[in-house]
Amino acid sequence: MSDPATVPKELESIADFIRWAASRFAAAGVHFGHGTDNAIDEAAALVLHALHLPPDLHDAYFPCRLTADEKAAIAARVRRRVEERLPLAYITHEGWFLGLPFYVDERVLVPRSPVAELIETGFEPWLDPEAVERVADIGTGSGCIAIGCALAFPGAEVDALDLSEDALAVARINVDRHGVDDRVRPLRSDLLAGVSGDRRYDLIVANPPYVDAEAMADLPEEYRHEPRTGLAGGEDGLDFVHPLLRQAAERLTEHGILVCEVGHSWPAMEAAYPDLALTWLEFERGGEGVFLVEAAELQRRFAVHD
The missing domain is CATH 1.10.8 (Helicase, Ruva Protein; domain 3)
Structure with missing residues (x-):
């Protein structure tokens, strides 16, 4: 060439x-x-x-x-x-999400989640947007989902959670850029483990690392510039999803929901939890492997009682 x-x-x-x-x-x-x-x-x-x-x-x-x-x-x-x-x-150094620009560099994944479509609709019909008071965004990276949720739910507090301090530094740049620093709190946390006290959420959105070992080995070179810790989800892609389900069961409000992206690891998810009532969401603009599960179902499965 x-x-x-x-x-x-x-x-x-x-x-x-x-x-x-x-x-x-x-x-x-x-x-x-x-x-x-x-x-x-x-x-x-x-x-x-x-x-x-x-x-x-x-x-x-x-x-x-x-x-x-x-x-x-x-x-x-x-x-x-x-x-x-x-x-x-x-x-x-710019990625787009929900029609908004976000600062990005190699400390975070490039924004591209189909969850954007759910944010645009306020997660209806599963939630009443007017009733959402607290949101957690797990694996926030650039903060695009957390910031999108803050804009979709102007009365809500949003915790932008990530284990990576580097990612949180990028998220803070975008929180300031979009003027939501009064409601979006970047917080270092291993999934939900870093959330203090009895804080509960009406909505938990999770985009954990979910690429399985076989797919990681075959990634195109472009994806290898992204932080590996944001992609690799173990042998079947579910290493982070298993503990997340239990934690979410304890942290959701009575009528809360968990929305979690597992991408191409969705067959492994169905095989691992055949008795869990998951709703697999469809998207007009493409994307797959995003499930929704209600608080009551998680609490039934993982025996959580108030």
Whole structure:
């Protein structure tokens, strides 16, 4: 492949550079999945960010010609994407979730959970958004789910929990950025073990490490830039889910729910808990392996009594 930073002199416009970058990505066989799923969308995101332009730029601007410095900036980013196989969000330090920008770097996973669709609907019909007072986001990473929940439930307190101090540092950046520091509390915790006293939640959202050992061994190079501790879930992907279920049973309010993402480990989840009433959620924009379970069901299964 030719040098991805060598820009043909014929390229002049925004559209030219989107097409050129997409061709470089396709030729190099880069892997997508950190916000886009194809070369053209990835190229558009890279070019527009490099030009400090909004991601929804009207196509009337696409014929606009670029300066030499702008061309060089795009070429440098294309080189990194191709040669280092960095996810684009680590190059731009920006990931998108719920239509909002979040600061990200290699201390956290790139935001991409289908749980965004549930946040948009306030987790109805399983919850009354007006009645939600406390939320826990387990494995908060960048804080995108915790912040999304704070915006969806303006009367709620949200605990953004993570075992990684590095991840919590990133979450704090985003909590401040989105102006929810009065209601979102980043807290170091191993699942729910670090929550003090008898604090209970109407909603627990969990995105624990759930990639099984076989899938970890086959990860595309882009995913290997993400923190391994945020991905690896043990032999069957459920190492963190087993203790979480017991902890959630003790921490949910009477009508609370646990929503947990286990991705491709969902068959292992069903096999491990055939007697647990799980609702597997469907998403209009794609995604799988997210289950919902009610407090009463968890408490029945794990014999929790007030």
